[in-house]
Amino acid sequence: MLFNVTLFVFAAAALCISFRRDRQKTKKALAIAWNSFRNLIPSMLGIIGLIGLMLALVPREVIAGLFGNNSPAGILLISLAGAVTLMPAFIAFPLAASLLQSGASVMAVACFITTLLMVGIITAPMEVNFFGKKFTFWRNAIGFVLALVIGGVMGVVLQ
Amino acid sequence: MKAQLRRYALFALVVVADLLLYLQHPARGEQAIRSALDYLVEMLLFIPPIFVLVGLLDVWVPRQIVEKNVGPDSGVRGVIISILVATAAAGPLYAGFPVADALLRKGCRLANAVIFLGTWATIKIPMLMMEVKFVGLPFALLRLALTLPAIIATGYLMEMILKVGETGRFAQGAGENKCSVKPL
Numbered sequence A: 001m002l003f004n005v006t007l008f009v010f011a012a013a014a015l016c017i018s019f020r021r022d023r024q025k026t027k028k029a030l031a032i033a034w035n036s037f038r039n040l041i042p043s044m045l046g047i048i049g050l051i052g053l054m055l056a057l058v059p060r061e062v063i064a065g066l067f068g069n070n071s072p073a074g075i076l077l078i079s080l081a082g083a084v085t086l087m088p089a090f091i092a093f094p095l096a097a098s099l100l101q102s103g104a105s106v107m108a109v110a111c112f113i114t115t116l117l118m119v120g121i122i123t124a125p126m127e128v129n130f131f132g133k134k135f136t137f138w139r140n141a142i143g144f145v146l147a148l149v150i151g152g153v154m155g156v157v158l159q
Numbered sequence B: 001m002k003a004q005l006r007r008y009a010l011f012a013l014v015v016v017a018d019l020l021l022y023l024q025h026p027a028r029g030e031q032a033i034r035s036a037l038d039y040l041v042e043m044l045l046f047i048p049p050i051f052v053l054v055g056l057l058d059v060w061v062p063r064q065i066v067e068k069n070v071g072p073d074s075g076v077r078g079v080i081i082s083i084l085v086a087t088a089a090a091g092p093l094y095a096g097f098p099v100a101d102a103l104l105r106k107g108c109r110l111a112n113a114v115i116f117l118g119t120w121a122t123i124k125i126p127m128l129m130m131e132v133k134f135v136g137l138p139f140a141l142l143r144l145a146l147t148l149p150a151i152i153a154t155g156y157l158m159e160m161i162l163k164v165g166e167t168g169r170f171a172q173g174a175g176e177n178k179c180s181v182k183p184l
Helices: A002-021 A023-057 A060-066 A072-084 A089-101 A106-118 A124-131 A133-157 B002-006 B009-024 B026-044 B047-060 B063-070 B075-087 B093-105 B110-122 B125-135 B137-163
Strands: none
Touching: A002 A023, A002 B047, A023 A124, A023 B009, A023 B026, A023 B047, A023 B093, A060 A072, A072 A106, A072 A133, A089 A106, A089 B125, A106 A133, A106 B110, A106 B137, A124 A133, A124 B093, A133 B110, A133 B137, B009 B026, B026 B047, B047 B093, B063 B075, B063 B110, B075 B110, B075 B137, B093 B110, B110 B137, B125 B137
């Protein structure tokens, strides 16, 4: 929350300074901001709805029950889940902690967290919008492989 | 108009799914809609200032400054600046897309833009504090130590992959051929 307030204050201050310096340029900046916001709205609404559905349909306990052992299938499954899911840190880390507590392996949890952060399947349409298909595909593919490596190493080291 | 409507297809699908879920399991349907609304509010609390800052960046920061600091010849300095700026950023990854896009259009090196996005996604100061709190310091530190080189490697790999034989946007490190923000 403090973060958001800081962000708003910072943006407002920058806007004031800009307005004093040059009204025309500030108007143009606001028009650019509004246009990018308007472009984002449709996909943002869709993604938010998907997150809501996911949270309602997949209870924590189900996820926790599946990844107790270190089987390759379990690791791959939880990594794919991480790649597909989109959740903010304040949900992801408590979830990771509860996974560990309910007996999930460090490797499974580390793979989940790293793929969750580095790969975004749900946000891919938005990424394509900005940077194109090729960029999106490769950034996510490289991210997925490296996330698995990172998760694997973490699992071994932190055993 | 038709293209505009098509962009709402996903949202329309979700609304239908929410309705069906609500009819079958009212409690779950309500939960889905409630968490979606929570997220919406949360996003509206940080997205507007980010876009205002992107707009200001667009009109005020001259191309030369971006090129000098994170452009094709910025070297290690460019990498460090990209990482530091992104760790300070707020919001989820897709809030970083327009920022990286604006940087690219201003002459930012492709590798640095990818590093910027990677850092934005994986390493943020408030996020690290959450991580330490829930899964412990060794987990957080090890993840940080392994993720940093991975992000940098991704940046250079992406540059190699996208630049080869590319005539469009990423050919010269930055392209102005394709603008997601329509010129006014």
